Amino acid sequence: MKKESVINTKKALVAALFLGAVSFGYAQTESVATETAATAQVQGTQQNPAIEALKKQIEANPNDTEAIVKLATAYQDAKDWNGALETWKKMATLLPDWAPSYYSQAYVYQSMKDDANAKMAYEKYIAAVKPEELEANKKNLAYAHFFVAYQLQKTDKEQAKQHIAKSLTYDPMNAEAMKLSEFLKQ
Known part of the structure; x- marks a missing residue:
């Protein structure tokens, strides 16, 4: 029983790390998308x-x-x-x-x-x-x-x-x- 508990804890930890990485990656994508849109607007007016x-x-x-x-x-x-x-x-x-x-x-x-x-x-x-x-x-x-x-x-x-x-x-x-x-x- 103790071995199953350790395995389940490891699975939970791996899942948390994975979800955290996905969330972090999503946040980075959102930030990049926002920066890209702002840069595009500035470049659009600079190239006008x-x-x-x-x-x-x-x-x-x-x-x-x-x-x-x-x-x-x-x-x-x-x-x-x-x-x-x-x-x-x-x-x-x-x-x-x-x-x-x-x-x-x-x-x-x-x-x-x-x-x-x-x-x-x-x-x-x-x-x-x-x-x-x-x-x-x-x-x-x-x-x-x-x-x-x-x-x-x-x-x-x-x-x-x-x-x-x-x-x-x-x-x-x-x-x-x-x-x-x-x-x-x-």
Whole structure:
């Protein structure tokens, strides 16, 4: 009986080692797959001729705001969110009162599933829109206010109500904003 116990213990130990090795191997494969996907994305944007040409253009003239906007947009199209974000931040540094750079940063943060930073960027956008630019920015302002209201609904209901009211002022037919407004009235 004692011999069977030793054999069963050895089998259990071998099985545990085998399963551990398989799990370790799987973890290594997962890590490599993730790294490969990230590397492919970076290489894809590095090999993108439009992005490379724009980067060279900006190297030659670091204040070329038109090229910076085109580069940020190219990064977004390639779904290189880090590249897009850094480029939009550079644009905001060069032109701190240009509202679209903050809206674009918010879009990128949302794409990265970073709602806290998206909310802050939308708030900067709202504050940066000049009165003479309101008409041209109505749709974006409606969305920015909606997003901020949505983020505030659990923590600051009164602020959320103010933002959703502004959202509906800019886009009174937005069904999602109307639903949120009704919810906040409860």
